[in-house]
Amino acid sequence: MSSGAEVIELSSDDDEGPAPGTTALARCAPSSPPDVKPHLPADADVKPLLLPLPLHPPGYGALVPVKTEDPVPVPVATASPPPRALPPPRLCRQFWKSGDYVVACRNPDANAPGGRNRLRINPKFLHSNATSHKWAFGAIAELLDNAIDEVNNGATYVRINKFTNPRDGNPSLLVQDDGGGMDPEALRRCMSFGFSDKQSDAFIGQYGNGFKTSTMRLGADVIVFTQNQNNWTPTRSIGLLSYTFLMETGCDDVLVPTVDYQYDLTTASYIQMLRHDQKLFSSNLGILLKWSPFASEAELLKQFDDMGEHGTKIIVFNLWFNDDGDMELDFNSDEKDILITGAHKKLKTNKAEKIAKQNYVSSRLRYSLRAYASILYLHVPDNFRIILRGCDVEPHNIVNDLMYRECVLYKPQIAGLTESSVITTIGFVKGAPDIDVQGFNVYHKNRLISPFWKVANNSYGKGRGVVGILEANFIKPTHDKQDFEKSVLYQRLEIRLKEMTYEYCGFATLVR
Ligand SMILES: Nc1ncnc2c1ncn2[C@@H]1O[C@H](COP(=O)(O)OP(=O)(O)OP(=O)(O)O)[C@@H](O)[C@H]1O
Ligand SMILES: [Mg+2]
Incomplete structure (x- = not known):
């Protein structure tokens, strides 16, 4: 986890006393709402905790909004020696690199209670932040990435399925x-x-x-259930990020009701874990039960x-629905897949080459999650399964689709330094040149960023049918991981891939 001098965070449950926005919260979630059952039915395996637990360090995201900011103390002017020049900022002045800022030492003010000097986040930001994902499957890919990143922590599968919301019968997405x-x-x-626990290149x-971004791009609300055994005692936690709740109750800050349970050895069951007090726990639980698909604590657990x-x-x-008012994700047309509604256009021609193109993965990935997931990772880790609607996704290695394969070494250079070397496998896709497919599948750290990136000008048919695959770890993906930052290295790569296509076309013509 990293944190800078200015930290954008959710309101902390360690803030004290009433605060702006609390009224809205109190309105929508009184501390003892009628449908909250702080005590479980006898058959449930969760028992309320009677003894106070040791308090945890300040956390994030509970139900007390950020307090009014205290005035920032203004330094009193004294007859001090002339100001010395500030040390040069360590923050890189190059835009594409300034995201790599490493915190030198933790600012002691960061732990100050009361949310002093902290930015607040209006709930509408959830929506604007999510617009970085223009494509619903790009959003689903983020959730698959998070699961794959867990392979080192024992993950062996990720399941993607439809979940029917018990409250209204509507389809929801389960990952x-x-x-x-x-x-x-x-x-x-x-x-x-902005908090990531992933500090190494392995992720x-x-x-x-x-x-x-991904969850808020796919729907208005998300509930997370997570179970962990890393600490001295196993825990279960449930959190709700609900645009509906925040909007409907007029919250002017992002409140994330969260409840935790811990394993109790004496009763061999999970019991409520009070990070603050019972009142806050009940209040959080009340919101969860009111705004999530689950109406009782037993149902949640x-x-x-x-x-x-x-x-x-x-x-x-x-x-979310699309502009036509239909649900954007289509769970009905194919019971083994999730499609994007309306993205699959029926062909009005019988031409074999058009049909071949439409059936190829480069076209199908635009509307079929199964097709997209089949090429999303260059190598799916051993013993890891992507299970879509009950059926394993078969990885599709594009290299196997290529004829007259060539491997081309590229050594991107910046400021005279060799940054790394990359091997691109290039070839004619089977069916070429009849099949109008071309471009490079560019992966970054095993994850597909640019599918069939068309670098060559196709107006004279040059490059038609030429497909390449490479893993370009020397450039950085944009935040939606659907493109790369347009750095100098990126531009050089684009030029090189274009040349490579034309060189290959010349070579392949000779070979054929
Ligand atoms: N399925 C999961 N299992 C365990 N931890 C998770 C899971 N999903 C998210 N996390 C934790 O939540 C953190 C935030 O996830 P998030 O996807 O927002 O960011 P990230 O994966 O760190 O970076 P990026 O924005 O590039 O995806 C992760 O760093 C990880 O610690
Ligand atoms: Mg992630």
């Missing part, structure tokens, strides 16, 4: 993995902005934003039944 799960602190970081995630010992289950509900 579940058996990774390490999150402890209460980690869940709060997950639901905050796909890096920006600390994918969960928020039942969601852990199929989760094994650790893992995370995400349910995105109140899925």
